[in-house]
Amino acid sequence: MIKTLIIDDEPLAASLVEEYLSEFSQFQILEVCQDGFQGLKAIQQHQPDLIFLDVQMPKITGFEMLELLDEPPAVIFTTAFDEYAVKAFDSMAIDYLLKPFSTARFAQAIQKFLVHFQSSEASTNKEGINNLAEKSDRLVVRVKNEIKIIPTHQVLYFEAEDDYISIHTVTGKYLKKMTMKSLEEALDPLQFARVHRSFMLNLNEISKIEPYERDTYLVKLRSGAQVPVSKTGYSRLRQVLGL
Template sequence: MIQTLIIDDEPLAASIVAEYLKEFPQFELLEICQDGLQGIKAIQKYKPDLIFLDVQMPKITGFEMLELLDEAPSVIFTTAFDEYALKAFDSKAIDYLLKPFSKDRFNQAIERFLNQSSVEDQSNINHLAEKSNRLVVRVKNEIKIISIKDVTYFEAEDDYIAIHTKNGKFLKKMTMKSLEEALDPSKFARVHRSYLVNLNEVTQIEPYERENFLVKLRNGEQVPVSKSGYSRLRQVLGL
């Protein structure tokens, strides 16, 4: 049996997916979750092969929910908003169903899933930070939402990014490259291969060992700046 979950805060939309899914006896619907936090718990409990996932939900979005998973199942997005389609396919989604979708369109998505040679391991899905205003991290058994404006700087730590904020340090599993692409370049600058700084927190740039520099931040901390990072920093700050 192919185990599935529906994660959608709209009862009618969830019931339609459940009804359409009955036409495929090889699928077992384990649970219908009404928000992303319930979805995380259900995924950790059942480890399903496929989830039907809404994007805009209370508490955290569908994309933010996926960010918090160590291993993500295959995903078919079900949403009323077409502007997330590109991001969905960038995250290797099986399909993107735009509400209201027909039974035929639903069947196409199922066939697309079934026609894969195998259920892909999508544990490497890299969902980017929302450019607008926040990051979502897991702290033990709790979900914490961090406002981007509260971030002082980001630091690469092995497979994780250390998020240094005014309220402490948090870890998130993602790459520096993907983080840099997700952030607003007018607000954050890659000053070193291992550091991204909030430009609003920069108070001073000073020389340090040959062609390297140091950035001083409002909180008194110092961050190393490479030669290329210095050129980038000067360009962004208009120096």
């Protein structure tokens, strides 16, 4: 049996997926979840092969939920908003069903999944998922067994640490598994600038820029923290700040 979850805050939409999926005997619906937190818990518990995932849900979005998973299952997005289609396919989603969808369109999505599943490629590209949060004003991180949502205006700076990003905020330090490149693409370039291979800072936190060693600089933040700036990063910083 193909283990399946439905994650959608609209009961009618979830029941429609259940009804359509009942026509395919190889699928087993393990749970129907009404928000991203329930979905996250169910995925960790059941390790499904496929999830039907809404985008706009209470608490956290479908995209943000996927960011919290190290190895996301295959995904078929179900949503009433077509503007998320590009992001969905960037995440290597199997398909994107725009509500209301017909039985024929649903069957087409199922066939796409079966081809994918049978070719032993049923895994989602994590880097693609990290790129979903385009120009996000918040970040979602896991802290032990809890989920924390960090508004980006609370971030002082970011620091690359192997496969993780260290998020330095006014309330503490948090780790998130993603690349500096995907983070840079996700944040507002008018608020954040990458000033070094391993550092990106909040422009609103800059207190002073001082020469350091040859062709490098040091940014002092209002919090007292110091962030190194490379030669390339300094040129980018001057451009952004209009210096």
